[in-house]
Amino acid sequence: MALAWSSASLALSLSWAGPLRGSPLLSLSWAGPLHGSPRLSLSWAGPLRGSPRMTALDHPLIIEESRLWVVACKPPGIAVHDGKDSLLRQLEPLVGELLPVHRLDRETSGVMLLAKSSEAAAELQVALESDECVKRYRGVVNGVVKGNARREGCWTKPLTPKAEGRKNPQGKSADRVPASTAYRVVSPPESRFLSVVDFELGSGRTHQIRKHCAMSGHHLLGDTRYGPLAHAKKIERRYGFDGMALHAASLRVRLDGQLRDFGTPPPAAWAPLLEPFGELPEAGEGDLGFRQLVSKGRAAKDAEGAAPAPGPVVGSRELEEAMEEAMEEAMEDGELKTRSPEEVARAFERFAALKASKARDEGARPSSD
Numbered sequence: 562m563a564l565a566w567s568s569a570s571l572a573l574s575l576s577w578a579g580p581l582r583g584s585p586l587l588s589l590s591w592a593g594p595l596h597g598s599p600r601l602s603l604s605w606a607g608p609l610r611g612s613p614r615m616t617a618l619d620h621p622l623i624i625e626e627s628r629l630w631v632v633a634c635k636p637p638g639i640a641v642h643d644g645k646d647s648l649l650r651q652l653e654p655l656v657g658e659l660l661p662v663h664r665l666d667r668e669t670s671g672v673m674l675l676a677k678s679s680e681a682a683a684e685l686q687v688a689l690e691s692d693e694c695v696k697r698y699r700g701v702v703n704g705v706v707k708g709n710a711r712r713e714g715c716w717t718k719p720l721t722p723k724a725e726g727r728k729n730p731q732g733k734s735a736d737r738v739p740a741s742t743a744y745r746v747v748s749p750p751e752s753r754f755l756s757v758v759d760f761e762l763g764s765g766r767t768h769q770i771r772k773h774c775a776m777s778g779h780h781l782l783g784d785t786r787y788g789p790l791a792h793a794k795k796i797e798r799r800y801g802f803d804g805m806a807l808h809a810a811s812l813r814v815r816l817d818g819q820l821r822d823f824g825t826p827p828p829a830a831w832a833p834l835l836e837p838f839g840e841l842p843e844a845g846e847g848d849l850g851f852r853q854l855v856s857k858g859r860a861a862k863d864a865e866g867a868a869p870a871p872g873p874v875v876g877s878r879e880l881e882e883a884m885e886e887a888m889e890e891a892m893e894d895g896e897l898k899t900r901s902p903e904e905v906a907r908a909f910e911r912f913a914a915l916k917a918s919k920a921r922d923e924g925a926r927p928s929s930d
């Protein structure tokens with residue numbers, strides 16, 4: 562605080578630099594005689610009582626915040642915790658240090674739950690593992706996806722719990738574990754080239770949706786790891802879409818004793834992809850039948866998770882022919898054809914069984930020593 566006084570022309574100056582409430586700045590000045598034509602100037606900087614303040618909820622990446630957790634909307638193309646532009650780095654100045662309690666790939670956007678402490682993270686992980694928890698994803702895939710009369714289905718082919726590649730999304734048979742992905746087609750039945758599909762996981766394997774989509778012959782648009790690079794470039798030229806079309810659209814989870822629903826629409830970059838389909842239902846609509854599919858998938862995944870039964874012992878020439886046949890059935894002009902999931906899976910399984918049989922045969926041969 563500073564105070565100045567001059568008796569000649571009677572000038573008074575008073576200034577104050579907070580912190581009053583909200584760190585205001587107060588300035589008071591006086592010029593002229595006390596009696597006759599006084600001049601007074603008062604200025605105030607800083608929030609008055611009741612004035613709005615910027616909060617974390619005003620940030621476009623934050624959906625909701627409590628003292629224990631933050632529900633955020635992860636943009637596509639950034640990691641959750643690695644790198645200077647990661648989601649956690651962007652949120653730290655607003656809400657402090659955060660801990661992720663589940664995963665989203667760098668290319669995937671959407672709803673994500675984050676904890677404010679390790680104790681909160683442990684509680685949230687229990688909530689996410691509950692049968693009450695529903696994580697719904699939306700994707701745009703290549704081709705026309707088939708299903709039952711309700712345009713639904715469930716993929717239950719076993720997968721490895723690690724990242725793979727487009728040549729064999731399912732991974733080595735010896736490393737596969739049970740996996741199930743329920744899906745519902747939400748785009749109009751008359752769609753011919755692309756499909757908008759909602760997904761729900763019955764298990765949590767790395768790249769599970771991406772792998773199951775590729776194995777079914779309907780890779781996610783822009784997925785250059787499991788889908789053809791040439792097709793991703795074609796989609797970019799036609800729609801101006803440079804990314805992967807997978808979005809964590811909604812999350813239902815019990816927080817602080819209440820079952821809560823959080824959702825966020827796909828990124829604006831999806832607009833050219835979705836425009837031809839017109840109005841689409843929300844990702845959380847029609848839960849009953851979808852949840853039954855997920856439950857059936859969880860029950861069936863153990864039975865279907867075993868590796869394929871070994872075939873007859875074959876030679877290298879037969880193995881090569883089997884591989885070529887499998888790839889010819891699944892591919893056309895360098896891209897996966899629009900085939901039923903069962904047809905594509907059988908082609909890859911035949912090759913995997915023959916390859917495993919060949920490996921056993923080589924292992925059983927006597928050593929040359």
